[in-house]
Amino acid sequence: MSQPAEGWLERLQTNGYRLTGSRRAVVKIIAGSSKILTPLDVFEQARASHPGIGLVTVYRTLDKLEQLGLIQRVHQPSGCQAFAAALNGHQHLLICQRCGKVRYFSGDHLDGLVGNVEEESGFRVHEHWLQLFGLCNDCRN
Amino acid sequence: MSQPAEGWLERLQTNGYRLTGSRRAVVKIIAGSSKILTPLDVFEQARASHPGIGLVTVYRTLDKLEQLGLIQRVHQPSGCQAFAAALNGHQHLLICQRCGKVRYFSGDHLDGLVGNVEEESGFRVHEHWLQLFGLCNDCRN
DNA sequence: TTACTTGCAAACGTTTTGCACGATT
DNA sequence: AATCGTGCAAAACGTTTGCAAGTAA
Numbered sequence A, B: 001m002s003q004p005a006e007g008w009l010e011r012l013q014t015n016g017y018r019l020t021g022s023r024r025a026v027v028k029i030i031a032g033s034s035k036i037l038t039p040l041d042v043f044e045q046a047r048a049s050h051p052g053i054g055l056v057t058v059y060r061t062l063d064k065l066e067q068l069g070l071i072q073r074v075h076q077p078s079g080c081q082a083f084a085a086a087l088n089g090h091q092h093l094l095i096c097q098r099c100g101k102v103r104y105f106s107g108d109h110l111d112g113l114v115g116n117v118e119e120e121s122g123f124r125v126h127e128h129w130l131q132l133f134g135l136c137n138d139c140r141n
Numbered sequence C: 001t002t003a004c005t006t007g008c009a010a011a012c013g014t015t016t017t018g019c020a021c022g023a024t025t
Numbered sequence D: 001a002a003t004c005g006t007g008c009a010a011a012a013c014g015t016t017t018g019c020a021a022g023t024a025a
Helices: A003-014 A023-033 A039-050 A055-067 A111-121 B003-014 B021-031 B038-047 B053-067 B111-121
Strands: A071-076 A081-084 A092-096 A102-105 A124-134 B070-076 B079-085 B092-096 B104-105 B125-134
Touching: A003 A023, A003 A055, A023 A039, A023 A055, A023 A081, A039 A055, A039 A081, A055 A071, A071 A092, A071 A124, A081 B070, A102 B111, A111 A124, A111 B104, A111 B125, A124 B111, B003 B021, B003 B053, B021 B038, B021 B053, B021 B079, B038 B053, B038 B079, B053 B070, B053 B079, B070 B092, B070 B125, B111 B125
Parallel strands: A092 A124, B092 B125
Antiparallel strands: A071 A081, A092 A102, A124 B125, B070 B079, B092 B104
């Protein structure tokens, strides 16, 4: 099992959740994936190591992981059902539209822009999304 | 009926679609709205001017308007069912999280950032989303 | 032992489809 | 007149909920 999965299980436990076979299976899948996964993807992959798991449990576990900030929902032009492992701190997403591979990047300099927009619009901005979509090295061929 | 609605109806017609009471009602609602609207919102508002309209027709008309680039789906942390009138050319969204009011802005300088990210990641970027979420002047109180 | 977690079945809200009738061109 | 569009009902889809049985602590 990958490094992050261990930490995730610990986080679940210290937050009062029990460690069960189903939860271990779900955590193992998403924590170890570099691609975005839908609940159904997770369900199908988790069944390999934990055959009796139910889709409902996948949904419930994903909810908890999202609440703990360990995963986040990824919105795309093609749909918004997939999740990716989350990073600490504010990062932006780069997503391969063919295979679903995700990368995070930082280094946007939006403070000035946000200030300008606030002034012109009268809005107060609380959050922003910056996402890049394209094809990864492997999928470009 | 507002100015944009006229142009939208023309666009529908020149693309081979017939002008019907239902379509006029749907176009009138979204073309004239500064807020994002779900299909159900459109349905309820359209019933005022066209009582017999069905929700299915709203869905079908929204599909066509989206294909023609006249409206676009707006993704938010709270959901992705709403649509907004689209602008010509590439613009970014500013959305009020309380009332759904949308504004467009330009002036992002992301070319350099995109170039850096492409170089570091090996991805080829084809599209980007930049969205700001906050509260508009009216909703800040 | 207790409370939490599970999988199943059923319910739910949203969106899509099949179809016969109606309307636009 | 021919084709396209409509509304209804039903189906499909992803997700959530109720519940009795099972399991971690």
